[in-house]
Amino acid sequence: MKTILKSLTLAIALILISCGGDKKTDKFGNPVSDGKENVEATKPEVSEFPLAEKGKEIFEGKGTCATCHKLDIKLVGPSIIDIAKIYKEKNANMVTFLKGEGEPIVDPSQYEVMKANFALTKTFSEEELESLEQYMYSQVK
Template sequence: MTKYLVVEVSLVLILGVSRSSTNKENSPNTITEESAVSETVETSPKPTKAVASVGQKLYSENGCLVCHQLNTKLVGPSIKDIAAAYSGNKAGLIAYLKGEGEAIVDPSQAALMQPQIAITKALPADELEAMVDYILSIK
């Protein structure tokens, strides 16, 4: 249990640092989390530009990238695994991110996602939908 608490506290701290860094000006030589995401997407199957520009930005800004990489399982499942599990079930993913649905990708790690649910639950409906469209566009 202590191990999970340490992981959760670490994630909250990382999220706080990543969210505060989006408010600072970046020097030309600084690599941001957002640019790292863009580089990842460029080497992978591309979602539509409209979805990528809004949904990918929201995904990055809200700290999702800290735990969910495109192809690699980190703390949570990869974006591709999430997209595959919720394929054809956009409403299910939206419900989960609103705290109204059950985890279907890796239920054993659902407790680790709870601090993030508070963030996704507070998003306006159009932003949450754009983020979900981005996730589901990854094949």
């Protein structure tokens, strides 16, 4: 009787283990992905800069910022990385500057060139300006 009970317990355990889901393995017993993993589990955490994507669109489009600013090199204006680092270091407000209400702190020699763009940036909504700021900060690693 004990032998039958042990065999039955072993059989049930093997059935439960083998029916543990639709997990596939290769011939060596390694798990194989079927591409249908839980997407929720692989989603990135909520970004520190939720408006950055919108800011990128404005930067490259309507804002025409990309004409003078590049990610890591000085073109006409300072690079995005330099701007973001300096504003962060000085705890300054980029939005205030883009409204034409702040002093130039990154490259004052280029202020006159940037000043011409205030006619455009002053028409942006607060959210658009914050989006630009978040995009700039999101580029600094």
